[in-house]
Amino acid sequence: MAAGVETVVGVRQALWGYTFLTPWLLGLIIFTVGPILFSLYLSFTEYDVLSPAKWVGLSNYETAFRKDALFWPSLWRTFYYAVVSVPLGLTMSLLLAMLLNQHLLGTNVLRTMYFLPSMTPAVATVLIWLWLMNPQIGILNLVLSKFGFPANFPWVHDRRTVIPSLIIMNLWTTAGSNVMLIFLAALQGVPIELYEAAEIDGAGSWPRFWHVTLPMISPAVLFNLVLGIIGALQVFTTAFVASQGGPAYGSWFFALHIYQQAFQYFRMGYGSALAWIFLVVVMVLTLINLKLSDRWVYYGGGV
């Protein structure tokens, strides 16, 4: 009897569980899983939205790897951007979080000032920095000239300097963002006893940082690293608004390439193939990242 009642309750519970999950399940199918599978299919076709899709087998992938002159350069460029901007961004965020964790007087004001840039909409950020980085009359070139550099640094207007310029723009908005708040919360979770023990052992501030702080916050580092890399690989708005992928394709990142093929040339099939290559790249990098994390992430905190 009792068992019967329990099953009835269990079934009723399960039914309600599924019912409450229905909006999300539908969303998952309609807007995520369905589209992923559909774009895999599309990547084997030629499709311009108006005429029916035409099956072309692997030819889109062949075009990407062998014929598309922009494919490899835009992929390497995207890696270059991520490899430079992610470690720089994480280091800056951690540095800011550590400064905020010193309980200095006025920490709240400092935190607000570090965090505000991340509230700035991406397009506004670009307009602001294009103005600061104006090659003729920009204030950054005035600063450079004070340090004895020539006052005509080209910033986004030169192939060689455009990506570093975009990295600086993004650093401004990401250094003090959620990434910093996550580091700060992690730092505040490190037990004070560990520092006291290290101090009794005579450890200086650098060993303390290296052997106590860093291991204790390593899960937060991993979290920020994984999401940071995924975000950096998708760099789009900054490059699109600041330099339109130029000059001379100098900031033509992979996301811009997908956008152009799919939404300017309406080559939906080829665009989907590019998107799938991108998905595989992101997944492989994330898996490598998680795999390597076994060696340096410390879950001793029991979280």
Next chain:
Amino acid sequence: MPDVVSAQSSRSRHRLRSVLIRSLLYPVSVTLAITFFFPFYYTVISSLKQSWEFYAWPPILFPERLQWQNYLETLEAGAFGTWFYNTFVVVILSTTGGVLTSALGGYSFARFRYRFREALFVITLSTMMLPAQVTLIPQFILFFRLGQWTPIQWLDTLRPLWVPSWFGGGAFAIFLMRQFIRTLPPDLDEAAVIDGAGYPRIFWSIVLPLCKPALATLAIISMLGAWNSFLAPMIYINTPDKFPISVGVRYFQVNYQGFDVTRPREYLLMCASVISTIVPIVIFFAFQRFFVRGVVMSGIKG
């Protein structure tokens, strides 16, 4: 007892050193804060300059008379009122839908037992790592087809920007709600079950009110997301009168000068930046504490 003495002196030396280090931290923190803040100051000040001041070299840091009419000029040159209105429509509709349906999803994951729950939860989390580019093309085709199959217009409207939010509000929102609901004492809703209240009523009158802090955090995150979203509106909307502010400012950047190129007015771009930044910053100041709480709540603090 020389040991004690030396220990004491070493401790006081330590203290002296830490005082020194701390006094060094101030200049560093403040310099950084000024560096981070300076672009704001320079933008606002540039937006209030006269044309000759704007183009002066070396740049002028303190213009003599602030030109507030630059803002009037900006509002005349671009459809900012319309863009604001469109953004508000998207922000309100997508935030409401996202908050409500993610609370439902979070409630389900947190309180009910059913087959595949864990698997579904893992799938949900893994979609957070999905690059947007992969789903963008099929979603565009979906809305294009919906426009053909249904009497409702989808492309070149705001609908593709907010309707998807009504389907769970995204993985992060669900994750946040689930984490929060799990911290609520289960006695409350169990007592209600025993009293014979149905689950929908428990959700609406017990769980949802208790979730207010989490809902507020989510609402802010979602508002800012909708405010900043750029790629999706650019793909779905062609008519400038239907742009949200993000794409509107980009449109303004390209077209503000019109046909009159004899009188460069780049200071209008600075006005536009300020106009589009004010709302997120006001939201931030009004709800500051929810940001930090959101980070702590999601349980990713390591």
